[in-house]
Amino acid sequence: MRVFNFSAGPSVPPLEVLKEAQKDLLNYNNSGMSVMELSHRSKWYDEINDECISLIRELLNVPEDYHIILVQGGASTQFEAVPLNLLKTGKADYIVTGNFSKKAHEEAKKYGDIKLVASSADKNHTYIPMPSRDEFRADADYLHITENNTIFGTKYPSLPDTDLPIVSDMSSCIMSEVIDVSKYGLIYAGAQKNLSPAGVTLVIVRKDLLSNEMTVCPTMLKYSVHAKSNSIFNTPPVWSIYMMMLNLRYLKKIGGVPAIEKINRKKAQMLYDYIDSTPFYQNNVERSCRSIMNVPFVTGSKELDDKFVNKATEAGLVNIKGHKVVGGMRASIYNAMPIEGIEALIEFMKKFEEENK
Amino acid sequence: MRVFNFSAGPSVPPLEVLKEAQKDLLNYNNSGMSVMELSHRSKWYDEINDECISLIRELLNVPEDYHIILVQGGASTQFEAVPLNLLKTGKADYIVTGNFSKKAHEEAKKYGDIKLVASSADKNHTYIPMPSRDEFRADADYLHITENNTIFGTKYPSLPDTDLPIVSDMSSCIMSEVIDVSKYGLIYAGAQKNLSPAGVTLVIVRKDLLSNEMTVCPTMLKYSVHAKSNSIFNTPPVWSIYMMMLNLRYLKKIGGVPAIEKINRKKAQMLYDYIDSTPFYQNNVERSCRSIMNVPFVTGSKELDDKFVNKATEAGLVNIKGHKVVGGMRASIYNAMPIEGIEALIEFMKKFEEENK
Numbered sequence: 001m002r003v004f005n006f007s008a009g010p011s012v013p014p015l016e017v018l019k020e021a022q023k024d025l026l027n028y029n030n031s032g033m034s035v036m037e038l039s040h041r042s043k044w045y046d047e048i049n050d051e052c053i054s055l056i057r058e059l060l061n062v063p064e065d066y067h068i069i070l071v072q073g074g075a076s077t078q079f080e081a082v083p084l085n086l087l088k089t090g091k092a093d094y095i096v097t098g099n100f101s102k103k104a105h106e107e108a109k110k111y112g113d114i115k116l117v118a119s120s121a122d123k124n125h126t127y128i129p130m131p132s133r134d135e136f137r138a139d140a141d142y143l144h145i146t147e148n149n150t151i152f153g154t155k156y157p158s159l160p161d162t163d164l165p166i167v168s169d170m171s172s173c174i175m176s177e178v179i180d181v182s183k184y185g186l187i188y189a190g191a192q193k194n195l196s197p198a199g200v201t202l203v204i205v206r207k208d209l210l211s212n213e214m215t216v217c218p219t220m221l222k223y224s225v226h227a228k229s230n231s232i233f234n235t236p237p238v239w240s241i242y243m244m245m246l247n248l249r250y251l252k253k254i255g256g257v258p259a260i261e262k263i264n265r266k267k268a269q270m271l272y273d274y275i276d277s278t279p280f281y282q283n284n285v286e287r288s289c290r291s292i293m294n295v296p297f298v299t300g301s302k303e304l305d306d307k308f309v310n311k312a313t314e315a316g317l318v319n320i321k322g323h324k325v326v327g328g329m330r331a332s333i334y335n336a337m338p339i340e341g342i343e344a345l346i347e348f349m350k351k352f353e354e355e356n357k
Numbered sequence: 358m359r360v361f362n363f364s365a366g367p368s369v370p371p372l373e374v375l376k377e378a379q380k381d382l383l384n385y386n387n388s389g390m391s392v393m394e395l396s397h398r399s400k401w402y403d404e405i406n407d408e409c410i411s412l413i414r415e416l417l418n419v420p421e422d423y424h425i426i427l428v429q430g431g432a433s434t435q436f437e438a439v440p441l442n443l444l445k446t447g448k449a450d451y452i453v454t455g456n457f458s459k460k461a462h463e464e465a466k467k468y469g470d471i472k473l474v475a476s477s478a479d480k481n482h483t484y485i486p487m488p489s490r491d492e493f494r495a496d497a498d499y500l501h502i503t504e505n506n507t508i509f510g511t512k513y514p515s516l517p518d519t520d521l522p523i524v525s526d527m528s529s530c531i532m533s534e535v536i537d538v539s540k541y542g543l544i545y546a547g548a549q550k551n552l553s554p555a556g557v558t559l560v561i562v563r564k565d566l567l568s569n570e571m572t573v574c575p576t577m578l579k580y581s582v583h584a585k586s587n588s589i590f591n592t593p594p595v596w597s598i599y600m601m602m603l604n605l606r607y608l609k610k611i612g613g614v615p616a617i618e619k620i621n622r623k624k625a626q627m628l629y630d631y632i633d634s635t636p637f638y639q640n641n642v643e644r645s646c647r648s649i650m651n652v653p654f655v656t657g658s659k660e661l662d663d664k665f666v667n668k669a670t671e672a673g674l675v676n677i678k679g680h681k682v683v684g685g686m687r688a689s690i691y692n693a694m695p696i697e698g699i700e701a702l703i704e705f706m707k708k709f710e711e712e713n714k
Contacts, residue, residue, distance in 0.1 A: 003389030007396040010595055018383055018391055025379040026372075032360030032673065034375050036554035036600070039364040039676050072429040072556065073577055076591040080575040107576055192592055197393035199429065199556040199594030216573040218437040219464055220430055234433040235549055237556030238367055239596060243393070316389065319396050 004341040007319035008150050008294060008332040009172065010192040017246045017336075028242075035242045040235050048242050049231060055248035059256050062181050062204055067227040069203040070244075072237055075100065075171045075190040077221065078201060079107040082144065082167055082186065084217035085224075086209055087112045091140045093164065098125045098149035099325065100169060108144070111214065115140070124326075125152040127286040136162045142185055142209075148173035150193075151323040153296040153330065154289045159183055165209060173293050174202065175251065176335060177261040185209055193293070194335045196244035199237045251335070260335050267333050267342045268292035274346045280353045298328030299356075305329060308352055315348055317341075361698040364676035365507050365651060365689040366529065367549040374603045374693075385599075392599045397592050405599050406588060412605035416613050419538050419561055424584040426560040427601075429594055432457065432528045432547040434578065435558060436464040439501065439524055439543065441574035442581075443566055444469045448497045450521065455482045455506035456682065457526060465501070468571065472497070481683075482509040484643040493519045499542055499566075505530035507550075508680040510653040510687065511646045516540055522566060529650050531559065532608065533692060534618040542566055550650070551692045553601035556594045608692070617692050624690050624699045625649035631703045637710040655685030656713075662686060665709055672705055674698075 005012040028035045031044050038045045053068050062068060071077070082104070083092060090112040094105040096119040108114045117136060118129035136143060143164040148155045150172040159166060165185025174189035181187065186205040192198035203223060210224045219225055226233050251260060272290060275281045275297050283290070283297045299305055305328045309321045312329075322330040331345060362369040385392045388401050395402045410425050419425060428434070439461070440449060447469040451462040453476040465471045474493060475486035493500060500521040505512045507529040516523060522542025531546035538544065543562040549555035560580060567581045576582055583590050608617060629647060632638045632654050640647070640654045656662055662685045666678045669686075679687040688702060 001389055002384060005390050005394055007394065007399075010394050010396060010592065012394050013391070015383075018393070022379055022382040025382065026375055027359060032358055032675070033362050034370070036375070037362055037364065037367050037369050039367060040555070042364075042676070072431065072434075072594075074429065074591045077429075077575070077577045080577060084575070110572070190592060197594075197596045198397070198592045199597055215467070218434070218441070218575065218578065220434045220437060221575065234431045235366065235547060235555045237429075237554075237594065237597070239554045240556055240594070318389070319399070 001316070003316040003318045004337070004344055005318055006331045006333070006337070006341075006345070008323070008330065009190070010198045011332060011334045012336045013197070013243070013247060014250050014336045017243070017250050020246055021243060036239050038238055040232055040238055045238060048238075048245050049236070052241055052245040052248065053231070055245065055252060056202065059175065059248060059251060060179065060181055060204070065207050066181060067205050067207055067210070067223065069205065069223055069226045070231040070236065070241055071201050071203060071226055072199065074198070074201055075169055075188060076103070078169070078188040078203065079104040080111075081221040081223070082142075082188070083108040083111040084221055085213050086141050086167070086186070087214060088141050088212060089139055091115070091137055093117045093136050093140045093143045095119070095129060095131070095143070095145050095160065096121065097128055097146055097154060098152045100150070100171070101144070101146035104144055104146065104169065117143070125149060125154065126284050128154055128156050128289045131160060133161050136164055140164055142167045145169070148291050148293055150294050150332070151326060153283070153285050153291045153294045155291040155293075157288045165206065173291070175257055175260070176264050176293055178257050191240065191244060196240050196247060199240040200244065263339070264292050264333070264335065267337065267339060268295065270342050270346065271295050271331060271333070274349065278353060280357055281349065293334055294330055294332050296322050296326050296328060296330040298322070302327065304356055307356070311352060312348055317345055317348055358673070360673040360675045361694070361701055362675055363688045363690070363694070363698075363702070365680070365687065366547070367555045368689060368691045369693045370554070370600070370604060371607050371693045374600070374607050377603055378600060393596050395595055397589055397595055402595060405595075405602050406593070409598050409602040409605065410588070412602065412609060413559065416532065416605060416608060417536065417538055417561070422564050423538060424562050424564055424567070424580065426562065426580055426583045427588040427593065427598055428558050428560060428583055429556065431555070431558055432526055432545060433460070435526070435545040435560065436461040437468075438578040438580070439499075439545070440465040440468040441578055442570050443498050443524070443543070444571060445498050445569060446496055448472070448494055450474045450493050450497045450500045452476070452486060452488070452500070452502050452517065453478065454485055454503055454511060455509045457507070457528070458501070458503035461501055461503065461526065474500070482506060482511065483641050485511055485513050485646045488517065490518050493521055497521055499524045502526070505648050505650055507651050507689070508683060510640070510642050510648045510651045512648040512650075514645045522563065530648070532614055532617070533621050533650055535614050548597060548601060553597050553604060556597040557601065620696070621649050621690070621692065624694065624696060625652065627699050627703065628652050628688060628690070631706065635710060637714055638706065650691055651687055651689050653679050653683050653685060653687040655679075659684065661713060664713070668709060669705055674702055674705055
């Protein structure tokens with residue numbers, strides 16, 4: 001029996017996609033080989049790579065003046081690749097809205113003059129700060145933000161008001177709603193929430209930003225190197241990129257990003273509406289900043305929270321324990337979480353409330 | 358129908374391993390989840406990670422004073438991680454025996470005073486140079502070698518005569534024969550030949566070498582960081598490490614590295630013996646330096662070589678085209694290539710010779 005998996009990542013893929021991967025695992029496309037053993041210099045892999053990149057361009061409507069790059073290492077590697085590739089004046093501005101943006105900010109400090117423009121740490125990251133235009137440095141190379149905060153369940157309600165190129169970590173919200181790529185300088189996203197199994201990271205970067213990497217930048221972290229080789233500079237993680245292609249094909253089939261955004265908003269609304277309808281559960285995020293991907297909630301009692309997590313697991317609602325810095329519960333409801341999963345969760349929450357209030 | 362895949366990497370995994378991965382793809386170990394969606398903070402993944410690392414320690418007999426680390430990015434990332442982690446005096450010595458060692462040497466030059474001690478470029482890398490002890494710098498931090506040269510089909514017949522810590526790229530020979538890990542300072546290996554599908558790299562490093570990384574070393578490239586977190590510093594490539602665990606379990610079951618070494622030597626011997634028995638085919642590598650993993654050969658005619666590759670592909674012997682810098686053919690016969698694949702290849706070579714001599 002398959003469970004409903006509320007993991008913050010790696011997270012649930014569409015069941016149809018898993019079944020297709022399973023079916024073709026020993027013999028991909030009549031090649032007589034598994035995808036896992038395809039040479040990355042073969043026509044089969046070229047087709048997978050090209051289709052994957054084309055689907056990203058199509059589904060996110062990525063303008064032609066942006067590179068689409070697939071790299072390894074996770075978003076954590078991008079915390080360093082971003083300054084190593086983009087620092088020209090040596091200055092960059094950061095907004096800290098949670099653990100991952102804090103890490104990105106810390107790593108960048110190794111490589112330049114990094115300004116912390118705003119932080120939501122004062123209220124345990126339950127909101128998104130909105131600095132005024134003049135708080136940013138006009139001569140900074142970029143502004144870094146984390147668009148959706150996986151741990152704290154917040155999301156930027158709108159982009160910061162600045163002319164700086166915006167670098168956005170979209171690991172936990174990529175492809176979840178329609179975005180205007182042209183408003184960004186660079187977008188990066190670890191794949192393991194909405195794109196693919198863990199092991200690959202998507203980078204979308206405006207071409208004109210790539211003119212001079214820092215001399216200490218490792219070749220493998222240079223966007224220009226991967227852009228020039230169409231993401232086949234060295235052996236890529238063939239399986240992860242194949243799985244991404246299958247996921248994106250599926251997303252296209254069900255109507256693309258506008259269609260999944262509608263479903264995502266409905267799923268999140270169902271859950272928030274229920275939480276807001278009862279004093280038994282609380283979500284402590286400022287309403288305008290609520291994530292539609294990660295929904296943290298608590299009962300107010302550590303003991304009850306633990307009981308909730310245990311009973312939910314027994315009921316087949318797994319990986320719902322909140323991150324240790326927030327506590328309580330967190331339902332990560334990425335693209336592939338079906339409406340039925342939300343219904344089952346709300347049903348369970350009602351029953352748990354009845355039995356424990 | 359499955360083919361015989363002679364790809365230089367990603368390469369063929371054991372069929373039994375592929376079948377097990379296929380069987381469990383929707384529901385791993387009664388978790389109700391695919392391995393691809395397991396949280397990397399779950400007990401299931403902890404067990405996979407721990408078993409994988411334990412199997413590496415057991416199968417290679419890795420002493421306790423060595424860390425075993427699993428990272429992303431491929432061997433190419435290690436070309437830079439090695440100097441960034443190990444340069445203390447700022448000096449390192451390199452031997453160049455092919456394309457990959459040349460790349461490793463080039464990348465290292467960005468970070469220190471790097472000496473090219475010897476190169477086999479004078480004879481198109483058909484042999485392994487053996488510098489005398491006094492050619493190495495006594496105050497260098499390490500000596501870098503590429504143990505098996507995938508493109509040129511060469512292998513070190515014995516380790517260089519030096520007291521420097523030896524750093525060895527074993528991407529294309531790891532687990533293919535018994536080694537004495539204590540003779541090395543650091544071993545690294547991209548997984549996609551003998552360990553796992555592409556997307557993970559094994560690093561084995563003597564603990565005392567990790568005392569001071571360069572200040573510009575990205576956190577994600579620091580061995581100390583991954584060692585301390587038992588290779589779960591950030592989200593690891595869960596699927597690749599699961600596949601590695603399955604591969605290593607299989608290797609253990611069939612008798613471990615001594616058993617596979619015996620098979621590998623037999624496979625290579627069969628092929629070299631046949632090549633040496635007829636003037637129609639030539640392998641141009643100095644005999645003492647022949648690889649048991651990659652066997653390049655030519656007919657001496659570009660036209661015949663092309664015909665060979667095409668006809669072999671039609672016969673289900675695929676990915677046998679040689680690398681462009683060598684030309685001709687190359688049979689990569691990693692651990693998972695069955696004896697039947699070698700027999701089929703030799704049979705085909707005989708027939709091709711008959712029809713074209």
